[in-house]
Amino acid sequence: MKGDHSSTPHNPSRRDILTLATSAGAVTAVGGVAWPLIAQMNPDASARALASTEVDISTVPEGQIITVKWRGKPVFIRHRTEKEIKDAQAVSLTELPDPEPDDKRVQKPQWLVVIGICTHLGCIPTGKEGEYDGWFCPCHGSSYDVSGRIRQGPAPNNLEVPNYTFVSDTKIKIG
Numbered sequence: 426m427k428g429d430h431s432s433t434p435h436n437p438s439r440r441d442i443l444t445l446a447t448s449a450g451a452v453t454a455v456g457g458v459a460w461p462l463i464a465q466m467n468p469d470a471s472a473r474a475l476a477s478t479e480v481d482i483s484t485v486p487e488g489q490i491i492t493v494k495w496r497g498k499p500v501f502i503r504h505r506t507e508k509e510i511k512d513a514q515a516v517s518l519t520e521l522p523d524p525e526p527d528d529k530r531v532q533k534p535q536w537l538v539v540i541g542i543c544t545h546l547g548c549i550p551t552g553k554e555g556e557y558d559g560w561f562c563p564c565h566g567s568s569y570d571v572s573g574r575i576r577q578g579p580a581p582n583n584l585e586v587p588n589y590t591f592v593s594d595t596k597i598k599i600g
């Protein structure tokens with residue numbers, strides 16, 4: 426019931442699986458579904474959107490995906506598990522519509538950073554969905570793998586990897 430809880434109004438740990446603050450706005454977990462909410466919560470984010478965004482990744486657990494906003498676009502940051510890394514590395518390039526080895530798409534195997542816009546017509550795919558357990562775009566049924574590579578459906582290309590650098594082991598700078 427409203428008002429029954431002793432917690433403060435600001436209790437992000439109760440609202441989302443994971444919510445983090447970044448220098449350029451807010452971050453949320455679980456991919457595209459929550460993105461419109463975050464965009465709404467930060468109406469001035471585009472005005473503050475800088476050429477680059479620093480993201481603290483220290484609190485992203487293994488197996489989790491967060492979404493950050495960069496230049497008005499969602500960027501997925503996925504902390505991949507050992508199994509996901511092995512699966513991504515084991516894929517033969519001949520199976521891929523847009524052949525690209527996993528190690529050319531990541532700087533550190535455990536971290537995948539991709540722009541969260543489907544390369545078909547621009548919808549925002551949902552994380553950990555689809556046949557390849559990467560992302561699934563519900564608009565027309567494109568499936569991406571844990572390297573963000575297109576595997577099935579009408580999307581012609583892999584999810585784009587933005588320019589980014591590791592500022593430290595726990596912080597990346599996108600852009």
Ligand code: FES
Binds near residue numbers: 546580
């Ligand atoms: S926009 Fe993603 S499948 Fe069409």
